[in-house]
Amino acid sequence: MDEFEGGLTALLPRLRRFAHGLSRSSADADDLTQTAVERALKARSQWEPGTRLDSWLFRIARNAWIDTVRGRGRADRVLAPEEAGEAVGMDGRPAIEAKAEMHFLMRALDRLPDEQREVIALVMIDGMAYREAAELLDLPMGTLTSRLVRGRQALLKIMGEACDD
Amino acid sequence: MIDDQTLLAWIDGELDDFTAARVAAAVKADPTLAAKAEAHRALGRRLAEGFRPLLDEPVALPPRRPAAIVSLAAAREARQRKQPPAGTRPWMRYASLAATLVLGVAIGSQLTTNGEVRTRDGVMVADGLLARALDEKLSGQDGRIRVALSFRDKAGDYCRSFDAERLSGVACRTGGAWQMRATTMRAAPAQTGEYRMASAGDPAILSTVERLIAGDPLDAATERAARDRKWAR
Known part of the structure; x- marks a missing residue:
């Protein structure tokens, strides 16, 4: 395994987490991860050694998301699978609860506009700095921060509603 | 007056020291602002924690074809x-x-x-x-x-x-x-x-x-x- 493949492999869990932040189901997230990796492997000559592999890879994933998941539209949104129970019988109780929590968060994120969702996924789930996220998304800082603010306000509201149920 | 954008940048550690100190003082002095900051902090923790278990799951490169x-x-x-x-x-x-x-x-x-x-x-x-x-x-x-x-x-x-x-x-x-x-x-x-x-x-x-x-x-x-x-x- 060379430096590129080694770096890519080390980033896979982070990539997959980012994909979960963007996707509406774990299955979609894994498909997106797979697509991003395939594209990255094909495009590896375009990565310049010495530059950040994570930003490069995440940008590919984000573009793949735009091409696929996002392009499907919202018509089938109500059919988003309920995955909370999928871990039953495989893991202990804490793991089930952790999965349920993640899928709850994914459903909450799914109600955000896409441009807010991608910013939240980068900054709040992956923990990227504003500047890196802005560069990755090719956005001015002001646009990034205002999307971040609106996304967080909306999420608080969505999750507040969910808790009131 | 601290707007949400500045408050969140403070929470995210994106402010320079001077501005950060100003926000910290404002939050300390204003219970409403403090409550809002805490709500956003809690949201941040929840998102970070909620997806963290994925980092522990092994992922391999796709099988060779x-x-x-x-x-x-x-x-x-x-x-x-x-x-x-x-x-x-x-x-x-x-x-x-x-x-x-x-x-x-x-x-x-x-x-x-x-x-x-x-x-x-x-x-x-x-x-x-x-x-x-x-x-x-x-x-x-x-x-x-x-x-x-x-x-x-x-x-x-x-x-x-x-x-x-x-x-x-x-x-x-x-x-x-x-x-x-x-x-x-x-x-x-x-x-x-x-x-x-x-x-x-x-x-x-x-x-x-x-x-x-x-x-x-x-x-x-x-x-x-x-x-x-x-x-x-």
């Missing part, structure tokens, strides 16, 4: 008539199967399979031009018979998948001859300039490669060295 190597080598070779390929790069493993369509270049005289294969002790082995091509050609070199890729099987023998005008297959170097491990015939020769399936991409050939291969296909340098040693194990 020898299929793609075969076809991509052929496609690239057809596209750019240059040196033999620089080697089998890892990304080629995942190339799209769409690459299995290559421009077929049919050449005047027909190869009959009689001239390419014979039986020896009941085993099909390469003969004539095919034997010579398997002995001498490097992967991706043009000609009536093209070798798509070379690899070692689990016994350590060298094997090569090839593509002739009407016959394609996989042969392994055993007992001083190229024994056929899989062959497929085409019904009719390809027309000049016609698109056809790269026959090394035939499912039967691919599954044979997959079944036989041990490790990675040979890169260009290894392949050349193996050829120069006359494919001795």
